[in-house]
Amino acid sequence: MTAPAESETALEPVIGLEVHVQPITRAKMFCGCSADYAGAEPNTHVCPVCLGLPGVLPVVNEEAIRLIVRTGLALNCGIAAFSKFDRKNYPYPDLMKGYQVSQYDLPLCSGGWLEAEAEGEPFRAGITRVHMEEDTARLLHRTDAATGEGYSLIDVNRSGTPLMEIVGEPDLRSPEQARAFLVELRAILRTIEASRANMEEGNFRCDANVSLRPRGAEALGVKVEIKNMNSFRAVHEALRFEIGRQTAILEGGGTIRQETRGWDQQRRETAAQRSKEEADDYRYFPEPDLPPLAPGRAFVEEIRAGLPELPAARRRRYRALGLSAFEAATLAEARDRSEFADAVAAALPFPPARAAKLAANWTLGEAARWSNEHDGERLDRFPLTPAALAELIALAEDGTITGQVAAGVFARMVEEGGSAAGIVEREGLARVDAGDELAAVVRRVVAENGKAAADYRAGKTAAIKRLLGGVMRETRGRADPNTARELLERELGA
Amino acid sequence: MSELWRLSAHAAGEGLRAREFTAVELTESVLARVEAVEPRVNAYITRMDGIALEQAREADARFAAGTATPLTGIPFAVKDLIVTKGVRTTAGSRMLENFIPPYDSHVAAQLKRAGAVMVGKANMDEFAMGSSTEHSAFGPTANPWDTGRVPGGSSGGSAAAVAAGECLAALGSDTGGSIRQPAALCGVVGLDPTYGRVSRYGIVAFGSSLDQVGPIGRDVEDVAAILDGIGGHDPRDSTSDPAPSPDMRHYLGRDVRGMRLAAPREYFGDGIEPGVRARVEEALARLERLGCEVDTDLSLPMTEHALAVYYLIAPSEASSNLARYDGVKYGLSARGGSMWENMERTRAAGFGEEVKRRIMLGAYALSAGYYDQFYLKAQRVRTLIAREFRDAFARYDALVTPTAPTVAFPRGAKLDDPYAMYLNDALTLPASVAGLPALSLPCGLSEGLPVGLQIIGDVGAEGAILRIGHALERDLGQANRLAPLP
Ligand SMILES: [Zn+2]
Numbered sequence: 001m002t003a004p005a006e007s008e009t010a011l012e013p014v015i016g017l018e019v020h021v022q023p024i025t026r027a028k029m030f031c032g033c034s035a036d037y038a039g040a041e042p043n044t045h046v047c048p049v050c051l052g053l054p055g056v057l058p059v060v061n062e063e064a065i066r067l068i069v070r071t072g073l074a075l076n077c078g079i080a081a082f083s084k085f086d087r088k089n090y091p092y093p094d095l096m097k098g099y100q101v102s103q104y105d106l107p108l109c110s111g112g113w114l115e116a117e118a119e120g121e122p123f124r125a126g127i128t129r130v131h132m133e134e135d136t137a138r139l140l141h142r143t144d145a146a147t148g149e150g151y152s153l154i155d156v157n158r159s160g161t162p163l164m165e166i167v168g169e170p171d172l173r174s175p176e177q178a179r180a181f182l183v184e185l186r187a188i189l190r191t192i193e194a195s196r197a198n199m200e201e202g203n204f205r206c207d208a209n210v211s212l213r214p215r216g217a218e219a220l221g222v223k224v225e226i227k228n229m230n231s232f233r234a235v236h237e238a239l240r241f242e243i244g245r246q247t248a249i250l251e252g253g254g255t256i257r258q259e260t261r262g263w264d265q266q267r268r269e270t271a272a273q274r275s276k277e278e279a280d281d282y283r284y285f286p287e288p289d290l291p292p293l294a295p296g297r298a299f300v301e302e303i304r305a306g307l308p309e310l311p312a313a314r315r316r317r318y319r320a321l322g323l324s325a326f327e328a329a330t331l332a333e334a335r336d337r338s339e340f341a342d343a344v345a346a347a348l349p350f351p352p353a354r355a356a357k358l359a360a361n362w363t364l365g366e367a368a369r370w371s372n373e374h375d376g377e378r379l380d381r382f383p384l385t386p387a388a389l390a391e392l393i394a395l396a397e398d399g400t401i402t403g404q405v406a407a408g409v410f411a412r413m414v415e416e417g418g419s420a421a422g423i424v425e426r427e428g429l430a431r432v433d434a435g436d437e438l439a440a441v442v443r444r445v446v447a448e449n450g451k452a453a454a455d456y457r458a459g460k461t462a463a464i465k466r467l468l469g470g471v472m473r474e475t476r477g478r479a480d481p482n483t484a485r486e487l488l489e490r491e492l493g494a
Numbered sequence: 495m496s497e498l499w500r501l502s503a504h505a506a507g508e509g510l511r512a513r514e515f516t517a518v519e520l521t522e523s524v525l526a527r528v529e530a531v532e533p534r535v536n537a538y539i540t541r542m543d544g545i546a547l548e549q550a551r552e553a554d555a556r557f558a559a560g561t562a563t564p565l566t567g568i569p570f571a572v573k574d575l576i577v578t579k580g581v582r583t584t585a586g587s588r589m590l591e592n593f594i595p596p597y598d599s600h601v602a603a604q605l606k607r608a609g610a611v612m613v614g615k616a617n618m619d620e621f622a623m624g625s626s627t628e629h630s631a632f633g634p635t636a637n638p639w640d641t642g643r644v645p646g647g648s649s650g651g652s653a654a655a656v657a658a659g660e661c662l663a664a665l666g667s668d669t670g671g672s673i674r675q676p677a678a679l680c681g682v683v684g685l686d687p688t689y690g691r692v693s694r695y696g697i698v699a700f701g702s703s704l705d706q707v708g709p710i711g712r713d714v715e716d717v718a719a720i721l722d723g724i725g726g727h728d729p730r731d732s733t734s735d736p737a738p739s740p741d742m743r744h745y746l747g748r749d750v751r752g753m754r755l756a757a758p759r760e761y762f763g764d765g766i767e768p769g770v771r772a773r774v775e776e777a778l779a780r781l782e783r784l785g786c787e788v789d790t791d792l793s794l795p796m797t798e799h800a801l802a803v804y805y806l807i808a809p810s811e812a813s814s815n816l817a818r819y820d821g822v823k824y825g826l827s828a829r830g831g832s833m834w835e836n837m838e839r840t841r842a843a844g845f846g847e848e849v850k851r852r853i854m855l856g857a858y859a860l861s862a863g864y865y866d867q868f869y870l871k872a873q874r875v876r877t878l879i880a881r882e883f884r885d886a887f888a889r890y891d892a893l894v895t896p897t898a899p900t901v902a903f904p905r906g907a908k909l910d911d912p913y914a915m916y917l918n919d920a921l922t923l924p925a926s927v928a929g930l931p932a933l934s935l936p937c938g939l940s941e942g943l944p945v946g947l948q949i950i951g952d953v954g955a956e957g958a959i960l961r962i963g964h965a966l967e968r969d970l971g972q973a974n975r976l977a978p979l980p
Contacts, residue, residue: 048597052818055577055599055696057731089814091837098817283860285869288702288811290732
């Protein structure tokens with residue numbers, strides 16, 4: 001079965017996303033164990049509390065509360081003056097206490113939104129709530145090599161690490177919007193340094209709810225929950241598939257079953273996991289081991305004051321400076337990139353719009369290439385300071401050096417350090433203008449490339465490129481290409 | 495030196511400090527007493543003779559070094575839901591029969607720090623659910639006053655051990671009367687502190703919003719000294735009071751003239767045995783003679799709802815607290831079949847009838863569609879009960895009531911009638927539901943068995959109730975009463 005393309009039917013998809021995000025905290029949510037267990041031996045980041053031994057009690061990690069409030073504020077949520085933790089009761093071997101400490105009816109953050117752009121169209125999507133909970137242990141399923149029998153091991157390292165659940169309103173209307181929502185959410189979380197927000201690493205997990213309804217209708221259709229999507233691409237593909245599946249059923253006169261379906265990456269389809277008819281009763285009740293949370297105004301305002309500029313604001317600022325939508329989005333998506341470009345622009349002796357354009361070109365070009373070649377290294381670790389790069393850009397812009405020389409100097413600076421002006425000075429890389437030196441080079445190149453010269457004179461004007469290349473080679477790129485071309489044309493025409 | 499086990503903790507402390515005897519001699523005396531009477535009483539689930547003697551030697555070293563505290567060298571019984579590192583902690587359940595904790599509860603650590611001696615882990619109703627210590631997977635505990643009768647519960651092992659001389663003092667836990675009612679039935683003193691006074695870290699949870707650890711001793715001075723040793727803020731318990739705990743002994747030996755007491759009518763109703771009522775009324779007359787004002791007209795109409803509130807909230811919390819016992823990680827594991835079958839079998843085999851009853855009661859009260867009408871309503875009524883008490887404490891320093899409606903009842907008498915068993919706690923539940931401190935102390939005998947008197951104080955007012963209790967105890971002249979067990 002293949003996914004039918006999004007149909008032009010009178011049916012409209014309604015999509016809501018639920019994202020679980022692991023915030024960056026030193027300690028777990030309710031104990032002092034290190035939350036940085038990636039790569040650690042199983043069951044080494046554990047203590048009586050996160051093992052759920054008889055008698056233990058939770059203590060709230062204030063760092064995690066700060067991060068969720070930060071997240072809530074960045075998502076334009078209201079922060080509850082009175083919030084609390086609740087127990088979500090369900091038995092499962094990965095749940096050490098037999099209940100998960102979560103938040104039920106009074107989440108810390110609610111009523112927010114984010115803005116993003118899909119297929120050139122800006123949109124705003126609501127955030128129902130952001131609440132705090134604890135993660136479960138991890139079950140590792142094994143098969144006994146001798147008997148062939150299955151068994152499971154439990155790694156408790158993840159148990160009790162903090163999780164933020166971000167619930168989006170069913171405001172998304174296409175898989176493209178869903179992907180844009182996730183990209184924007186990830187950008188915000190990274191910008192405010194709340195989470196690494198990496199789906200592949202498992203610290204950003206997404207479930208989707210999707211239903212269809214006749215275009216223009218108010219009431220929502222029967223929704224299906226999709227799980228098991230491990231990348232943004234998977235979310236997009238799974239939603240496309242699911243919309244197609246539901247469309248086919250509805251157009252065929254069928255009805256949608258309310259159920260949970262899993263995305264099968266290999267088969268590229270969703271498959272029923274379990275029916276919602278056997279709905280779980282989690283028997284929520286207020287966690288008696290924790291007093292209510294009452295984040296004070298001062299606490300919230302202090303966090304708000306410490307928020308960095310958010311991606312949407314960065315995008316608006318770049319667009320106002322004349323950058324393209326793509327440039328603005330690409331810079332704003334990563335705070336290190338955006339701040340690097342801003343610092344370069346600030347160091348350039350040009351008007352803001354021109355400085356921004358140049359900074360964006362170099363940041364998204366040379367600097368981004370360096371980052372890609374270094375395993376996605378952040379630009380705050382880039383070997384050139386923004387000021388050093390700005391100096392180089394200025395030399396190229398004011399004509400002291402040619403573009404070709406600038407690229408070479410850039411590579412030297414990355415490898416060896418040093419200032420652009422120093423390298424140009426030491427190596428004699430200043431641009432060669434119309435003068436005796438360049439005129440001599442031009443004459444020599446024409447004389448040594450008789451065939452190219454003859455071709456040009458015979459009307460194959462493209463042959464000038466070979467001659468120009470020769471001039472650039474001879475001058476180590478120092479010649480201004482336009483001047484060199486003029487001199488060549490004059491020489492050939494003579 | 496013979497029969498050192500007869501001493502109160504503070505008297506033993508004086509003897510130790512005066513070097514009249516050593517902590518090892520005191521502990522050996524207690525261990526011999528345990529050996530002699532334990533077959534009849536069954537106060538302990540796990541005896542710790544070796545550890546006790548080692549701790550006694552360390553205590554003697556502290557006396558020599560001058561670093562002793564008021565609890566140093568005092569032999570304690572510790573209720574078996576108090577987690578003790580390296581010593582199995584069963585909570586009276588088959589489920590935890592072989593559970594050896596890798597950590598110490600706050601109170602166990604405090605006792606160790608103070609240099610106390612741990613004689614053993616005291617018997618209890620399974621997971622503290624019961625009022626007779628008959629619901630223990632390790633056999634019932636007998637009342638040392640009459641071994642055919644129950645010691646009360648759920649801290650029955652702790653109270654019986656104190657009364658029988660199998661320790662000098664004990665720690666129990668109180669959720670709805672589990673310290674006070676057995677203290678009353680065994681003729682000893684028990685204190686349920688204000689909720690939040692003593693850290694619950696390392697207390698096997700039953701009803702988290704109600705559980706509180708407290709002392710059981712032979713007199714009021716002992717329970718005050720023990721509370722000083724275990725009370726105070728613990729950052730590992732977020733419900734523990736951040737304010738420092740006042741020095742409780744400071745309140746002892748003071749005049750009670752002019753203190754305003756009330757004996758609320760609802761606590762002297764039809765269910766109270768005449769002998770119990772008579773002893774409590776005599777005690778109230780004594781308190782009046784000592785200069786207290788006693789009001790017997792006070793009515794607290796919310797009192798009658800405490801039982802319903804308690805039997806919704808405590809089982810609800812318990813149903814969640816006990817979910818971790820699934821046979822996967824520790825404790826009993828009944829293997830075979832699928833994962834779910836394992837869990838079911840483990841819980842079927844590991845929990846006793848009363849525990850299962852309360853888990854089902856609690857799960858029902860929390861379930862969708864019933865939450866509002868049961869759990870939530872109970873919480874609202876709980877607030878009303880607390881408010882009624884608060885209003886009363888604007889006018890009174892303490893409330894005086896019987897602790898239990900009857901003296902110790904024969905074993906098995908109420909086992910088949912859970913509701914009759916629950917009624918035993920009717921007089922202790924209201925203070926628990928409101929998180930108030932309450933003291934039970936003996937106020938005489940009825941039919942040859944001890945009668946307990948309860949003094950309920952305002953939030954944080956342990957000092958006031960200890961002061962009144964101490965004055966009454968002196969006037970009665972019956973401090974350090976041991977059970978007449980040969
Ligand atoms: Zn831990």
